Amino acid sequence: MPQDNPYRCVGRGMPRTDSVAKVTGTAQFTADIPAHRCLVGKILRSPHAHARILSIDTRKAETLPGVKAVVTGVDAPVKYGILPVSQDEYPLAVEKVRFIGDEVAAVAAVDEATALRALELIDVRYEVLPAILDPHEALVREDVKIHERAAEANIERRVHLVFGDLEQGFAAADYIREDRFFKDASSHAFLEPHSALAQYHDAKLTLWTSTQVPHYVHRSLSKVLGIPMEKIRVIKPALGGGFGGKGEPLPLEFAASLLAVKTGQPIRITHSREEVFLTHRGRHPMEMTLKTGVKKDGTITAVQFSSLLDGGAYGSYGVVTMIYSGQLLTAPYRIPAYAFDSARVFTNKPPCGAQRGHGGVQPRFAFEVHLDRIAADLGIDPLEIRRRNAIDPDTVTVNELRITSCAFKACLDRVAETVDWKNKRGKLPYGKGVGLAGGFYVSGAAYPIYANPMPHSQVQIRADRDGGVTVFSGASDIGQGSDTLLMMITAETLGLFETSVRVVSADTETTPVDLGSYSSRVTFMAGNACRQAALEIRDRLLAVCAIKLEQNQEDLILREGCLFAKGTPEPLMTFAEASVLAEASGVALCALGGYRPPELAGSYKMGGVGPSPAYSFGAQAAEVEVDTETGDIRVLKIHCAHDLGFALNPLTATGQGEGAVAMGFGETVLEHHGFRPGGRHNGPNFLDYKIPTCLDVPDVEVTLIESIDPAGPYGAKEIGEGSLHPSLPAIVNALYDAIGCWFHDLPLTPEQVLAALDRKEAR
């Protein structure tokens, strides 16, 4: 819970800087940007799950009046991919298609109807190949290769890591339990469909795109199009939700760019809702096993984990997802010996990638339910087994993750209190129950996606002549509120009013590099870079003023838009006047701050995935009710306590927690990104893929727990992703309390609940 706040700006709930634009309709998302003579682009997609392309004839489409250009794989046969180890995508298919929806060709036309008509006129001849839809089949089918680069069958990558003495750990155990779990795919389902607007003028390409990662898009466009980076400008306009689904370069961005270069006219491609689902990059279906040894009192002695990731048709972020799945199980509980085996396979389905809570959500669900089962077997209270094993601050995990600030126990105690654990667990009438779970997550990956020694975030601040400052940052505000945080950090550090700080962000031409909005890195890294730049401006300003006023620099402070001598109520001059002094003295009030994490990699291969400069911790308690006649699950309330270091903006921080819990709730009981035999999507729309409405969501109570991280900006860490992890297992564990049934497969359906009740009765 936020303690007494010593600050004037940070730590206070503040509406977003863009909220007036968003509430009046003037905020421009990519699809809203006007462009003179703009063409409409549409993408032709594969009707087959797996096929060889024999020929593509675009002549008829090209001669249709109103069609300005058609592009296919031959126009840019250059591979790319978000990870350097997984460069396996083309903007448009070359030789093969690998899922129903794979991009084959794109057209630019004067209007949508003409573009759609042109797609029908493109004649593609395919040789249909056998499709692999089952990840187990993908593990062994050598005769069908989705990608030639898979050395063994269709396995993209395996990982096997052992930490500590596993044998001894299990030998020291009084009790060992093994379980299997499965978590099916979910999709981001952001409200704004992907959109890209490209323009090519004077040998320069400008792309406005709904991306979380303008810098990576910039690099990839240059590689694929063969245009130098200085001749490409990527701008992220207002963005309508990402959650990982806009976190990597995507085919529509290349297709729009290719068509713009070819036609010389602006062109926009906006996905239909169906295309959003087919583009996917969502949560990997993951099959998991867990084996854990414990002492009689519940103390963990060893854990063994395995995961099989159904990756879909391309690499995307999958290798990281796979490594994370094992690496992120070693907290928030002490585990002295640990091993994991994981594999990611290709299948002929839309590619999976990163989704909010990336890599850790499925294993966290598995582990927390597994831990509750162990507690039940040993007759230990689930809260107690967690408290006994809970990790402390300033420790190192068995796989060498450096834990600094950590208020996990406080999170557990808080939700136990708010849910009234003592009086409710095991004591509610049949059909009602409470359950809890813990979790933790990275505040930014310690290593960039492509190896380089430069800062992960840079922020530039420039004083303006009106007494305000402008902050330039490459960070992408995707709805999480990063522009507002940068404004607040700057205002706090420079003693300015919020209205005196403007933020310009996510434009590769005008803002310094930030790696993007993924892995919960922005508050921590861009926040630190911003604070550093602001401190530099402050020091330059104070140094000049100290000389002019013949005072010690240490005795001067900036607050409320003015310069003060410490301990005096009357200002010496305004910030604007101080800026004039500095500029007139030839001191440039323009500074660049940067943040690069310390060296944190583990001393083993793949030890660079998992480390973070800081980790958030959290616990949640769910209250559920089951209709034992219909199998219907009602989640009444979820209590969420999250250690976010310091709440820079409690209003947006609680909003992140509430949204994450709602998403976790959705993928526990509603959302199923499934496929029919043959590989066709179950229903790429909001009727079949059900995200929670406001009638579905449980009441969510978020408590912000502050541990003041020593390296975070004002002590802040992440909240947006880690607060999703405990939601799934907290609900599942509450169901056991309600009806005495365990569930190992998500998402849950009423049918599963009824079947479990039947099995229980039969026993």
Add this chain to the structure above:
Amino acid sequence: MKTIKFLLNGDAIEIGTRDEETLLEVLRNRLSMTGTKQGCDQGECGSCTVLLDGRPVLSCLTLAVRVENRQVTTIEGLAVGGILHPVQVAFQEAGAIQCGFCTPGMVLTAKALLERNPHPCREKIKEALAGNLCRCTGYKKIVEAVERAAKRMEETDAPG
């Protein structure tokens, strides 16, 4: 093709439309009123909600010809003379906006609700907003914003 006349945020509009053209297409593509969002084009997400004679409708499922001689209100028409509507202020203050893509539809739906029922209970608010999807907020702050707006409108309306 048919020429239709309607009032858009109080302004008289006369425009030729194709029979199959939706109100959403006319607003966004022909009149550059891009505050109304296209989220699914299938009537599932509520992002394209506008008010037709004060009632919320999905503009992606409404044929343009149907608004002949009627009043259409979009998000651009809510603030009068630069003064935000109480629902807009409440959404801002309550932190009910994250990415903002659902916001125009949410705000208009909430406004229509409060005009027909100035003191809705929490359940009534949720029922009214059930057709507007939001993926960011978990709806808690949106519902709070509507409650806040109701209170604010009551205070403004109070005599004396």
